[in-house]
Amino acid sequence: MRKTIVWGSLVLFCLAMPLSAIAQKVGGGDMTFKPKGASDVTFSHEVHVKTKGLKCTGCHYQVFQMTQGSYKMDMSKLTKGDFCGKCHNGQKSFDVKDTKNCAKCHK
Template identity: 40%
Template sequence: MKKGLLLIVIFLTLGLLLHTLPSVGQESEEEAEYPTYPIIFTKPLKAVLFEHKVHVEEAGLSCEDCHEDIFPMEAGATQENKDFNMQALYNGKYCGACHDGETAFASNTRCATCHIGVMGWKRLTGKEKGEKEE
């Protein structure tokens, strides 16, 4: 009887340990893969949202597909370029490398998919929270 109880206790402790340990490992692994925070471009206008998650998990891209030929690793660095605009995209630069209507939806369609506007920017950055009326 006592043996049984002891076995149950051992099982429980082992189970608890094994349950928590690998999940910790998984999380850190995921974190290392790509940034989970949103990349928000605010130049030349507010604002464009880029999410690594969508591009990695849904589009199946790897880091090397964009970095560092099309975009440098530093988040938001590209917006300092003078030609970071829609015309450049139509010419196949930046996002336009894939968003050409064949690889991914064309840059001159579905504008508000990436453009989140001043409203979206305020929502994400928590600016003027008290002033905002919803």
């Protein structure tokens, strides 16, 4: 009887492991970009997906591939409305061109 319970919980434990590992991270998790000449930019999947309710397909694959560093981003592309600038344009979200907003991304 006791033995069954012990094995039972062991099996449950093993089953729960991969599930909890997936639950911890939303999409690609937090990703840090390290541009030359500016401080680091951290992109949070959790903020964009969970808090702001954006769908994976809103960004993948129209704006971004699913691999960090799949595109070379820079500010001139962002201010023209590519990559982060597709939304961070003062309409869908805060504007990359406004100097008040630099520090929202560059920390």
